[in-house]
Amino acid sequence: MKIDVLTLFPAMFAGPLDESIIARARKKGLLDLQIHDLRHWTHDRHRTVDDKPFGGGPGMLMKPEPLFEAVESLRREKTKVILLSPGGRKFSQEIARELSQEKDLLLVTGHYEGFDERIRETLADDELSIGDYVLTNGALPAMVVIDAVARLLPGVLGDDESSHDESFSHGLLEYPQWTRPAEFRGMKVPDVLVSGNHAEIEKWRREQAKLRTKEQRPDLLK
Numbered sequence: 156m157k158i159d160v161l162t163l164f165p166a167m168f169a170g171p172l173d174e175s176i177i178a179r180a181r182k183k184g185l186l187d188l189q190i191h192d193l194r195h196w197t198h199d200r201h202r203t204v205d206d207k208p209f210g211g212g213p214g215m216l217m218k219p220e221p222l223f224e225a226v227e228s229l230r231r232e233k234t235k236v237i238l239l240s241p242g243g244r245k246f247s248q249e250i251a252r253e254l255s256q257e258k259d260l261l262l263v264t265g266h267y268e269g270f271d272e273r274i275r276e277t278l279a280d281d282e283l284s285i286g287d288y289v290l291t292n293g294a295l296p297a298m299v300v301i302d303a304v305a306r307l308l309p310g311v312l313g314d315d316e317s318s319h320d321e322s323f324s325h326g327l328l329e330y331p332q333w334t335r336p337a338e339f340r341g342m343k344v345p346d347v348l349v350s351g352n353h354a355e356i357e358k359w360r361r362e363q364a365k366l367r368t369k370e371q372r373p374d375l376l377k
Contacts (some may be wrong), residue, residue: 156257156308157187157230161296162264163204165190167294177302180311187324195343196225198272214268226261226278233259235280239300240265240291242280246300246321250283254300255307262300264293328372330363335360 160168172178174248180186194202197220204222205215226236237256244250250344275282285296304309333344335347347359368375 156185156187156255156305157259158189158272158301159234159261160188160190160264161229161261161268162190162292162294162297163193164264164292164294165192168298171298172301173196174232176306176311180305180308183310185308185310186305190277191225191229192238193225196221198229206327207243208268212268212334216268217266217274219271223261223278225262229261230258233257234261235259236261236263236278237300238263238265238270238275238282239277239284240282240295241284241287241289242269242283246283246296246303247284248303251300252307254304260292260304262297264297265291294349320322323375326375327364327366327368328375329367330360331367 161293162168172181174190175187177186181188193204197203204218204219208214208216230236235254237254237260239262283296283300285299290296333348337344337349345359347355350356365376
């Protein structure tokens with residue numbers, strides 16, 4: 156998969172995307188990730204990317220000129236352009252799976268008071284938000300999307316089955332799990348998990364996943 160990121164803060168991506176699973180995916184050639192500084196597509200000496208909104212109001216808006224030029228420069232035939240902003244549809248595991256089927260993504264990160272509306276109307280194929288709260292800019296949401304999508308790519312986790320039974324994979328939270336020792340400070344692992352009866356274990360895990368979801372995230376069951 157090819158992912159390009161267009162941002163005002165490329166240095167924010169150094170570190171989080173150079174470690175762990177994402178780093179291994181990049182080294183294996185399963186993920187081609189490139190970070191681009193939007194200011195590269197400005198042409199004035201101040202490298203201006205924002206301006207005051209028409210009609211007045213607080214804050215500044217990201218200007219269309221550098222964004223149009225940047226997206227048109229980076230976009231290829233099958234590139235899906237995604238804006239990261241609070242006004243987008245809420246990102247989920249289902250959307251992560253949807254995006255993992257794409258071959259080419261361009262993530263455009265917002266800043267200031269958001270985007271000139273012509274950017275939304277003309278450039279974007281989709282718009283995503285990672286939650287109902289406000290962040291300083293779209294860099295962190297872009298990292299969240301990259302991480303959630305990349306780990307679903309074949310070969311990234313080593314064992315592709317690992318992503319099938321995680322939280323939200325079936326619309327439920329993941330069932331509780333234990334590891335050795337079987338008893339620790341008087342706390343014992345449930346008998347069913349050491350029974351060797353795989354059918355009963357699977358049944359118990361499904362029941363526990365539903366119970367945990369009902370208790371902690373009942374909204375997922377609606």
